[in-house]
Amino acid sequence: MGPNSKKKNNDWLNGAIPVSDDEWLSQAVPVSEDEWNQIANSGPNADFADESEDAPPLIRAEVGALEKPEDRLKALRKHYPDAQYDPEDPDSNFVYTDEKGVVRRYNAPNWLPFSLGDWASIAPEGGETVGSILGAGGGAIGGGILGTAVAPGPGTAAGAVTGGIAGAGTGAVAGREVTQRGLNWIFGNEDTRTGKEQLIDAGQTFALGAIGEGVGPLLLKPAARAAKGYLIGGKAVDDVATVKGRVGDMRSIGIEPTPGMVSGSERHATLEHALKNTIPGEQIEARIKDAYSKTGDEFDRITSAMNNGNPAMSRAELGSALKEQAQAAKDAGFARSEQLYDDVTAKVTAKPPASNTAKYVTDLQTEKAALSNTGKRIHEKHIDRVIEEAAPLIEDAKNGVLDFQQLKEYRTYLGGLMSDPGIDKTLKSRLNGIYKAATADMEETALASGDDAAQAWRKANNQYRRLMDSETGYGKGGLAAKIVDPKTDTDAIHDLVFKNKAKGGNQIAAARRSILRAEGGKEAWDNVAGSVVERLGKKTLEGGETVFDTTTFLKNWKDEAFSKEAKDALFKGTKHQQFRDDLDKVARIAGNLQRYTKHDNHSNTAKHLTALGSLNPLSRQNIYATAIGSALSAGSLTAGVAVAGGKIAQSGGAHALKGYRADLLTSPEVVNWLANVPKAEMQRGGLKAHVKRLVDIRKSAPNRVAVAINEYLRDLRYDETDNNE
Incomplete structure (x- = not known):
């Protein structure tokens, strides 16, 4: 058992607050005795607490050594009889009235995370x-x-x-x-x-x-x-x-x-x-x-495994890779379409009547006859051009020399005319009309040639329809069409595909579909995915070096920035799918470290x-x-x-x-020495001289304490040979 709690300890605590009630109540208090008794009986009002300072460090050390709140309160009341639990934090804090009648908190909030009192407690x-x-x-x-x-x-x-x-x-x-x-x-x-x-x-x-x-x-x-x-x-x-x-x-x-x-x-x-x-x-x-x-x-x-050890691609390089592979997929798609229509040609036995093309020409002639003078100025030359383009086809059909291959080639020829960037919109619209009429003639011919030809036609036509669809293929306004458009900058392609990843995975999925259609598409997509992921976690330093940064990665990987659907579109079904769980783990660790270091x-x-x-x-x-x-x-x-x-x-x-x-x-002498560290900082010689006093204490201390002081000085890295001068 240690010294009695009522014993004066001024001899070794060097002026610490006296522990008996009478001793400190007898000191100067700027309130009357009646007022003080009223304060003591009612307890301090936490709403009026002065938080400019908290309990003295030595008292914080004493109270902080106890675990149970009631034990801690009892120890605090040895010095401040009216101490009570802090209503705002009753589990770990208290309020009390000090010797000057000022209400204070045992542990007052402070700007720095640890005050001297905090260190003691x-x-x-x-x-x-x-x-x-x-x-x-x-x-x-x-x-x-x-x-x-x-x-x-x-x-x-x-x-x-x-x-x-x-x-x-x-x-x-x-x-x-x-x-x-x-x-x-x-x-x-x-x-x-x-x-x-x-x-x-x-x-x-x-x-x-x-x-x-x-x-x-x-x-x-x-x-x-x-x-x-x-x-x-x-x-x-x-x-x-x-x-x-x-x-x-x-x-x-x-x-x-x-x-x-x-x-x-x-x-x-x-x-x-x-x-x-x-x-x-x-x-x-x-x-x-x-x-x-x-x-x-x-x-x-x-990321090294995802990129096969290669450095991540830049935005421009990513865009270029996507454009190149999408164009290859488009070329492959049209080559496949040509092959399927060739298969239809091989199975067709009927002669094309070209009746739909002939009807379209008749409708054009009727429209021309009804034109006003102004209308003739605007439309007549385009109508004549389309009629002129259709005339050879209709003539061959009348003479019985038109076959399915010629009809197919004729439609491809019309498609080429319409793809001319400088074509007049009115002319293009009328050419598109005859293009559709020629397609209808092809379908009638295929269906009239038996089941094999009809099935081959449906297969070829469905493939071509998907190829020209804006969502699934290269139709006007679609993502794939924008990617392969020569006018689209490679930097812009990266944003077209990945900018809206927080809202879903449609753009990424569409880009992936267009790329996978060509040979080498899987490998190309894997390379793109690896570079995209690496860029999510790296920040560039002033010298140009890129390094992993937890804050950057968390900001870019969280679901609010990179949706689950977008991650599915990027990873699911690829050889990189295994790395998604690993990246989630890195995000958990990074998030935990970020929460931990916010207390720094x-x-x-x-x-x-x-x-x-x-x-x-x-x-x-x-x-x-x-x-x-x-x-x-x-x-x-x-x-x-x-x-x-x-x-x-x-x-x-x-x-x-x-x-x-x-x-x-x-050891009372050592604790007294520790208690006087703050005072020593302000005295001549500072803490260097103060540590020398501990060396002097060691000379007259019992053997166990002397050994303890030696160990302490060793861990403090105090060199007695030069006194750290």
Whole structure:
């Protein structure tokens, strides 16, 4: 048991707020005693809370070491008797009246993600997070050694994986428990959790710590069930299936996630980002960078396989490839049409009467006779031209020398005349009339020649109709016609096909149909698909280099930007279909990383300060972070925790729970030294001189504390030979 809670601790807390009611109520308060009693009896009004500052760091450290809200409130009331649960956040925050009569929040909102008070209050979570990550490394080493001894070769890998899981879980439990117990002993507070509640909390801490090491169903489910899906003092973590899915996704591409990456807990993610730019948090930063790197590697693997190792085509190159293949498909279509009509010719036995063509000419002659003078000026020359074009055909039919082949060639000749870009619209309309009449003559001739000829005719005619349809073929106004149009720019072709992919897959499907009709169409489409996908995930840097970018890929791959129907049109039935699931997985990982990193501090100023701080062992952040999250490697090498039946069985983890932080944080002199870090920053010599005072403390400290200080200074990277001058 630690010192009595009513004992004055000014001798080692160096002026911390006195803990007895009388001591601090006797100090100057700018309200009358009656007014103060009224405030104390009614409790503080949260609506009038001054949020310019929160509870002092040392009090935050004391209260933050407890788990149960009622225990935390009791500890806070030792200093502020009227403290109450915060109506806006009763699970983790409080309101109280300070010594000057000002109503404040225990944890006031602030612009930076972590104030000095926040650093003090997250001591247990800091120990848990860094203990988890460092414990995983130690556990993997120990597990690998043990596995090698049992089964050389396979045992090494299996032991390393399971050792990493156990080490992560154990490191998290050890880091949190050592810090909590040490602080509660120092402040003389009672942890009223029952044995069962402590098991649940430890099981949860273990599960969240082990999640990042690929914890399996036998470990994750019981622990998560015991924890009931919550992180004490924070928001709910996500359900077990979601967390397991994230772990599975990440591990499948070689990512070893931190708990904050997969748990869904905002508090866990924020804490990891706060710690990552400190010395003990370097492994967190390394894992974040590795996660992004491996996500990009997986995307590159997919697109490289889709493109057969070739670089992605530019927009112009994509348009050119589509135009070239569509034109080849059009040529192939008309060649097939010609072949089918030749088959009809071979089966036709009747002579073409050309009666429909003759009737059309008669109608033209009647129209001409009825023309006014103005009408003659406009139409007479076109009518005469069409009559002139039809006369040889009608004459041959009368003489019995017209056959089906000549009739077919005549219709093709008329089609050629109409395709002249400079043709007069009126003339084209009348030529189209005689074209239809010639087609009707062909049909009558085929049907009069027996079933074989009739069937061949229907087959050829249906194929030609599809070929000339605007939706299924190359008819006027259709996508395929626009693609093969010489006037369509190759850049524009890309937009014609893919611009409306958010609204459906019709354009992509139409382009794919037109391309597949020609030889080599499948290969051409696969190349187009690979380039399109790669462009979805790449952004171009200033120097022209293209790199994978999670934000770019998520923006372009989400269903709102690239509909499911459009993805079906691009992938379904192709050899690339297998990659669609892989790309969905990359999107899930990228989305999860994006949610995780939004808890980072994106201020450039703060970034620069923390980056510089990670290089400076004597920064305030490093001094605190190293104290609450120091390495547990010695204990983690053999540590193992299994969660089974709601109980926690510890194996070899005792040493981890007796790591040097226990001795460090239960030394009044050391805690007093830590409490004075902010004051030391403002004094002559700054933190360099302050660390030298810790060296002096070591000289007269008990042996265990001296050893703990040595370990701490080593992890802080403090070089006594040059004093970091």
